[in-house]
Amino acid sequence: MARQMKPGRFYKPMSKRTLPRLLQTPAVLLLLFWMLIPLGMTLYFSFIRYVLNSLRKPEWTTPSLSNWRGFGNYEYVLFNAKDFWLAVQNSLFIVSSVIVLTVVLGLAIAVLINRSFPGQGIVRVLLISPFFVMPAVNAVLWINMILDPVLGLNGLAVEGLNALVGGLKEFPVLGSFFSLWPEIEPISFRATQTSAYAVIIMVTWQWTPFAILIFMTSLQSEDQQQKEAAILDGAGPWSQFRNLTLPHLARPIAIVVMIQAIFHLSLYAEIEIVSRGNGNKNLPYLIGDFATNNIGAASATGIFAVILANIVAIFLLRMVGKSLMD
Amino acid sequence: MSTYSQSSNFGKVFWPVLAWTVALIFFFPIFWLIFTSFKTDADAVKPDHLFIFQPTLENYINMTENYDYWRFAINSVITSTFATILALIVGVPAAYAMAFNPSRHTKDILVWMLSTKMLPAAAVLYPMTFLTKNFLDVYDTHFLVIMVLCLINLPIVIWMLFTYFKEIPREIIEAGKMDGVSTWGEIKDILIPLAWGGVASTALLCFIFCWNEAYWTVRLTTTEAATLSKLIEGNRAPEGLFFGRLSAVSAAAVGPIVVLGWFCQKQLVKGLTFGAVK
Numbered sequence: 001m002a003r004q005m006k007p008g009r010f011y012k013p014m015s016k017r018t019l020p021r022l023l024q025t026p027a028v029l030l031l032l033f034w035m036l037i038p039l040g041m042t043l044y045f046s047f048i049r050y051v052l053n054s055l056r057k058p059e060w061t062t063p064s065l066s067n068w069r070g071f072g073n074y075e076y077v078l079f080n081a082k083d084f085w086l087a088v089q090n091s092l093f094i095v096s097s098v099i100v101l102t103v104v105l106g107l108a109i110a111v112l113i114n115r116s117f118p119g120q121g122i123v124r125v126l127l128i129s130p131f132f133v134m135p136a137v138n139a140v141l142w143i144n145m146i147l148d149p150v151l152g153l154n155g156l157a158v159e160g161l162n163a164l165v166g167g168l169k170e171f172p173v174l175g176s177f178f179s180l181w182p183e184i185e186p187i188s189f190r191a192t193q194t195s196a197y198a199v200i201i202m203v204t205w206q207w208t209p210f211a212i213l214i215f216m217t218s219l220q221s222e223d224q225q226q227k228e229a230a231i232l233d234g235a236g237p238w239s240q241f242r243n244l245t246l247p248h249l250a251r252p253i254a255i256v257v258m259i260q261a262i263f264h265l266s267l268y269a270e271i272e273i274v275s276r277g278n279g280n281k282n283l284p285y286l287i288g289d290f291a292t293n294n295i296g297a298a299s300a301t302g303i304f305a306v307i308l309a310n311i312v313a314i315f316l317l318r319m320v321g322k323s324l325m326d
Numbered sequence: 327m328s329t330y331s332q333s334s335n336f337g338k339v340f341w342p343v344l345a346w347t348v349a350l351i352f353f354f355p356i357f358w359l360i361f362t363s364f365k366t367d368a369d370a371v372k373p374d375h376l377f378i379f380q381p382t383l384e385n386y387i388n389m390t391e392n393y394d395y396w397r398f399a400i401n402s403v404i405t406s407t408f409a410t411i412l413a414l415i416v417g418v419p420a421a422y423a424m425a426f427n428p429s430r431h432t433k434d435i436l437v438w439m440l441s442t443k444m445l446p447a448a449a450v451l452y453p454m455t456f457l458t459k460n461f462l463d464v465y466d467t468h469f470l471v472i473m474v475l476c477l478i479n480l481p482i483v484i485w486m487l488f489t490y491f492k493e494i495p496r497e498i499i500e501a502g503k504m505d506g507v508s509t510w511g512e513i514k515d516i517l518i519p520l521a522w523g524g525v526a527s528t529a530l531l532c533f534i535f536c537w538n539e540a541y542w543t544v545r546l547t548t549t550e551a552a553t554l555s556k557l558i559e560g561n562r563a564p565e566g567l568f569f570g571r572l573s574a575v576s577a578a579a580v581g582p583i584v585v586l587g588w589f590c591q592k593q594l595v596k597g598l599t600f601g602a603v604k
Contacts, residue, residue, distance in 0.1 A: 019509055020423035027420035027484060028435065034477045035442045037457070038450030045453070109348055117342035125588050126353040132587040133356065134538045136558045137576040141359050145569060151371045153358070205355065213594070266446045269540045273562065287448035295452055302449025309444035317437055 046299035073300035087286040106211025131209040139273035149186040158186040363573035370569035385574030406536035409475035421487035490524030554579040
């Protein structure tokens with residue numbers, strides 16, 4: 001009897017449960033290892049004293065349980081390292097600014113190009129291009145060749161403007177008016193605060209195309225009949241946008257916000273290139289800073305970064321998750 | 327899609343002109359990069375040579391002769407290609423199972439997968455370097471770069487494939503089952519042909535992300551497996567020096583992927599939306 005049952009018993013679970021599980025296993029295992037092993041090591045290092053170079057305490061240079069420090073590294077990062085809160089603040093400031101800017105710009109541009117006009121295809125290609133540029137190239141390009149206060153276009157433009165005003169001062173009558181104009185100083189984007197703006201500018205430039213792409217695709221699926229009915233009812237363009245287009249775009253907007261939060265919380269190349277040595281940093285950069293010597297503190301900061309990322313993730317998934325799964 | 331015929335004469339001219347202006351502003355930095363790459367280092371920082379200069383290929387010749395551009399480029403192609411293939415090999419079956427045989431935990435698994443993307447790379451860099459250098463002895467190998475690129479993109483790949491697969495009517499798969507098609511046959515003969523567009527755009531996006539990755543590829547390689555991002559890293563001279571050279575290297579690094587992006591624009595639009603647009 002048992003024998004007769006077997007084929008059926010064997011066949012059913014294999015097809016309904018086991019196989020799908022088996023198919024997911026490689027992906028799940030790979031990501032599990034990818035997450036757990038480094039995370040476990042980071043966790044371990046965050047509880048011990050571990051530095052790369054120390055003349056005074058050479059025993060701290062090898063990771064070992066005998067250098068146990070408890071929550072000492074965390075306390076150090078929170079209360080003694082002055083940059084921690086600056087870094088957290090900066091991380092959130094940059095992420096939220098970029099998200100707001102890209103969504104607003106992306107919406108405006110997507111609506112602008114969602115009509116047929118001469119050269120539409122080329123306009124699209126031009127608009128999408130920044131998205132393919134390597135982040136490192138993006139940062140190098142902007143900070144050196146465009147925003148540099150002396151050699152970049154920023155500096156050259158201001159210099160040209162000053163020369164123009166200077167020339168106008170020579171005129172007999174108008175000159176007295178223009179002499180009131182002060183010399184303009186180009187903004188230096190390498191200072192502590194302004195460098196965050198530089199990062200926001202370059203990341204916005206790179207990711208606005210992403211927002212445009214998604215909104216554009218979504219706009220094309222908008223219900224035109226509904227819109228025409230609205231026009232017949234005398235709805236103006238703004239009211240059409242607010243009451244019809246924006247609700248239609250709710251889900252794409254959610255996706256743009258979520259994907260960008262994921263990518264920008266771990267922003268590194270841009271910060272590193274723009275902010276090197278000027279005191280401005282975000283959380284990943286602060287970790288890199290610590291990791292040049294103090295692995296314990298770097299690991300503790302890493303754990304804080306993981307916690308922050310999780311808070312943002314929970315918040316976002318509450319907001320977005322449902323619409324994604326339906 | 328509405329046209330400008332509805333709007334006034336002013337609007338007929340104004341909106342297209344505005345669209346073109348915005349597009350040109352967005353493209354300008356890339357244009358400027360390419361433009362500067364044809365200047366000598368000296369010309370690149372002279373205001374009076376801003377637009378008028380003697381164009382030169384010197385930077386590009388220098389780059390291929392002295393900086394070994396092709397080795398970095400080939401490494402980029404190899405690692406991005408294999409990482410993408412590997413991500414698909416692992417991702418397609420997983421996404422297939424989740425889309426067609428979802429269990430109670432499918433949603434949680436998907437969310438968890440995405441959350442691994444939120445781990446700040448900097449937090450695990452040190453352990454990773456430590457492991458790959460001291461224990462596994464794979465530091466600076468193509469194998470390591472391919473694995474890392476595959477792993478960091480796997481969550482996005484699975485998500486995208488999942489949303490595509492979910493749009494395929496289940497009945498088609500069921501009908502295949504009735505006809506006694508094996509699971510592998512289902513994937514190969516039914517799923518892949520139906521979801522081909524989705525798989526292609528997923529692959530494309532994965533490839534682009536791999537190509538542009540600059541955190542791990544710079545830090546886990548020295549020479550053997552170094553990709554184009556490492557070449558950029560190495561040519562990032564301090565402020566203002568060598569703009570010409572830097573531009574040429576940068577233009578050559580982003581050029582292939584930008585052109586690829588142009589060609590696959592339509593395909594990419596589909597992929598990027600994560601099933602957001604129906």
